[in-house]
Amino acid sequence: MLKQKLKQKLQWSIIHLLLGALVLTIAAMLIYLNWFYDGRYLLTDLVGLAVIIFTLDLILGPVLSFWLLSPDKAKKENVINILLIVLLQAVSFSYGVVQIDSQRxxxxxxxxxxxxxxxxxxxxxxxxxxxxxxxxxxxxxxxxxxxxxxxxxxxxxxxxxxxxxxxxxxxxxxxxxxxxxxxxxxxxxxxxxxxxxxxxxxx
Structure with a gap:
């Protein structure tokens, strides 16, 4: 039973990781193409800053999913937890974008x-x-x-x-x-x- 529970939690975390990676990849491409094209990234420490921000945001979701989501919990509780995780990630990502924008x-x-x-x-x-x-x-x-x-x-x-x-x-x-x-x-x-x-x- 415990093994099945951990397997389910791990599956949810992996799904969250893949979806997060997709969203962050698209966001990174849009930011680069609109703000740091033609070598503008060379003017600041953009790469180092972006790696830290995106890595934290990418890790944050799956870790929280593994911790908060559970097949033992009611569906409503899991949905609320998912919404809280997404909200936290959105706030974290928005702060990161503001920091990246300051490097333009x-x-x-x-x-x-x-x-x-x-x-x-x-x-x-x-x-x-x-x-x-x-x-x-x-x-x-x-x-x-x-x-x-x-x-x-x-x-x-x-x-x-x-x-x-x-x-x-x-x-x-x-x-x-x-x-x-x-x-x-x-x-x-x-x-x-x-x-x-x-x-x-x-x-």
Whole structure:
């Protein structure tokens, strides 16, 4: 009897694992194709973050299914437990997607002759659109200098001070190719039609 019960619980856990793997695979493909295409994943630690989030979510469901579901319980109780497990997974997955979204490219800023790729999570801009900017540091004695000094005291990096950004473009800044600094190292930027393309730098 115990063996049969464990077998049934294991079957439910495997079904949950397979369904979870299918859903997460589809979600991962959609996220990659819409947010991190053309090498944008190179700009952040996306792979490591996504693996942790998806693995936790993938393991969470089957483990909870094995623990909470049982052939000894009433059908209604098992259905309620399934709904609770799905709800918990949905909340966990939603949190993970928010974290992944924060890794998307917000803009590229030129500061002190270098280009920096800034993610949404590190951007102070309310709206972002993968634009090129130049940082125009206010000169000492100008009206904007006090605001600049205040932001520095608040430990805000110049690459986040959108108050002093000047809009630019790929054509103006790069010509054929740019090299940008990211949290993961140096990345090359080229353009294919209207889309930016990112690739690993050999430097």
């Amino acid at each position: 490219l917000a803009y590229i800023i030129k500061w002190q002759s270098s280009y920096f790729a800034v993610s949404k999570g590190n951007s102070r801009l309310s709206e972002t659109s993968e634009h090129f900017y130049n940082f125009n540091e206010p000169k000492i004695g100008t009206t904007n200098r006090s605001k600049y000094d205040k932001l520095i005291k608040e430990s805000i990096s110049p690459v986040e001070m959108y108050e002093f950004f000047e809009a630019s473009s790929y054509a103006t800044e790069c010509g054929i190719q740019c090299v940008v600094i990211t949290k993961k190292g140096i990345v090359n930027v080229t353009k294919d039609g209207s889309s930016l393309v990112f690739s690993k730098s050999l430097r």
